Amino acid sequence: MTEKIAVLGAGSWGSILANLLDENGNEVRIWSYNPKQVEELNTAHTNSRYMKNFTFSDSMVAYDDLEEAITGVGTILFVVPAQSTRSVAEEVAKILKKTGDRPQIVHASKGIEQSTYQRMSQVLAEAIPQSERKGISVLSGPSQAEDVARRDITLVTAASEDMDAAEHVQKIFMNHYFRVYTNNDIIGVEFGAALKNIIALGAGALYGLGYGDNAKAALMTRGLAEISRLGTSFGADPMTFIGLSGVGDIIVTATSENSRNWRAGNELAKGQTLDEVVDNMGMVIEGVATTKAAYELAQQRGVSMPITEAIYDVLYNGKEIRQAVSDLMRREGKAEF
Incomplete structure (x- = not known):
């Protein structure tokens, strides 16, 4: 059954998810604030800044007018940067009320x-009143846009407190190469999705410093322990963190050169400043803002997150990366569990 769907955000992940939804037979509208990007998507069916050498469906229509994009749709998918989500959602709420x-x-x-x-x-629940929407769900898991673009096998999770909403997401996204599971632990799924970007920064930095597979495995394992500690302090199910949105997402994000967080960590280790990395990347590096938020949350709640603290010191206090690694290794010995 065809559904009208609006995808807000035309970066690499947003545009590829929009193309997948179109491929699944839906009527898809993709919104971008950038008129030149909209024109390119509608005429050349390319998105050259974010997805080189990929041709998008010619039935997918791009808009730079938010009201035109979302009026009459059954589902709105937000794929805008985390720090922009509230402002876009507030504009959406005004339109939905109208x-x-x-x-x-x-x-x-x-x-x-x-x-x-x-x-x-x-953020979405606060910005868009319940009277103007149905359920809220998150789609997350180990899913690089470049792999989905070439139809590589991808497994993700749709999580919501409303299982009907999660099953709706599962239905519209699932196909022969993109498999979607449902989960009612939206807290755990969202913490896993956000905090793994911190670990990806660290993994890229280790690679840039010349460390090998042992160090990478140590970082990913102990990083997952930190994510689980903070998530469960908010009521997340510990089992979520050994699932697709936890360990699965860490594996792909902390090992792939397609990950902008991994690339950012790698460039930092090679001597670039954070400002230089952000400027050269030309895309939002979610892990930078998330590191600050997670560090401050851990301080407030008394949760031990030494890796996050070390990466925070590198990003925000100018600590030298090799010194941060050395200090982590020289901490007092303790039990693993």
């Missing part, structure tokens, strides 16, 4: 809002 539409709300953004420490589903 039109009377009540769509399903889904997001595939991976971050924590710095000013409030809220997860993206909390």
